[in-house]
Amino acid sequence: DIQMTQSPASLSASLGETVTIECLASEDIYSNLAWYQQKPGKSPQLLIYYANSLNDGVPSRFSGSGSGTQYSLKINSLQSEDVSIYFCQQNYDSPPTFGGGTKLELK
Amino acid sequence: EVQLQQSGPEVGRPGSSVKISCKASGYTFTDYVMNWVKQSPGQGLEWIGWIDPEYGSTDYAEKFKKKATLTADTSSSTAYIQLSSLTSEDTATYFCARAFITTVVPLFDYWGQGVMVTVSS
Numbered sequence: 606d607i608q609m610t611q612s613p614a615s616l617s618a619s620l621g622e623t624v625t626i627e628c629l630a631s632e633d634i635y636s637n638l639a640w641y642q643q644k645p646g647k648s649p650q651l652l653i654y655y656a657n658s659l660n661d662g663v664p665s666r667f668s669g670s671g672s673g674t675q676y677s678l679k680i681n682s683l684q685s686e687d688v689s690i691y692f693c694q695q696n697y698d699s700p701p702t703f704g705g706g707t708k709l710e711l712k
Numbered sequence: 713e714v715q716l717q718q719s720g721p722e723v724g725r726p727g728s729s730v731k732i733s734c735k736a737s738g739y740t741f742t743d744y745v746m747n748w749v750k751q752s753p754g755q756g757l758e759w760i761g762w763i764d765p766e767y768g769s770t771d772y773a774e775k776f777k778k779k780a781t782l783t784a785d786t787s788s789s790t791a792y793i794q795l796s797s798l799t800s801e802d803t804a805t806y807f808c809a810r811a812f813i814t815t816v817v818p819l820f821d822y823w824g825q826g827v828m829v830t831v832s833s
Binding site: 641694 | 758815819825826
């Protein structure tokens with residue numbers, strides 16, 4: 606199975622700041638990478654797919670980039686509603702696997 | 713509006729089974745593969761498997777082949793997961809999640825609200 610490693614595990618940032626979350630795959634996943642946001646007590650929501658495609662309705666302050674084994678999620682101008690856990694997931698090879706998550710809090 | 717409405721919380725004794733439902737609405741049930749994902753307390757996400765409601769075909773992660781059974785009822789647009797031989801390791805929240813249609817290996821565009829399963833004697 607492809608292992609997905611996220612960093613950092615937790616992150617504290619101020620309103621208006623730009624934050625970046627990293628995801629490292631154990632092998633090349635050819636941009637088959639999705640990001641999800643999970644707010645407290647809720648189910649995950651798809652933010653980005655194919656590494657950099659924004660899902661419908663997702664604010665443009667979210668963006669994704671990367672290739673090969675290294676990917677990142679950037680949130681510009683952090684808002685209070687962005688407090689969540691963020692997960693990456695590879696959909697290159699079965700079984701689909703997730704990163705361990707990054708917990709984003711407000712400073 | 714696409715909605716996946718899951719059944720309520722379950723408590724199961726060790727060694728028993730539980731069955732969770734996921735009722736789909738707002739789209740044609742047989743057009744999309746339905747997946748199941750496990751989230752253990754304070755932990756990350758694990759893919760359990762998928763079912764194609766149109767054909768009844770299934771695929772499971774190796775770890776869950778003897779644990780989970782996926783079924784679907786097209787007449788009620790409802791998918792089910794049965795978890796058998798429960799142990800404390802099965803205490804978790806279980807989500808149904810629709811597969812994003814354009815991918816071979818699934819990613820998930822709509823999720824149910826999740827069902828908490830607690831294994832306790």
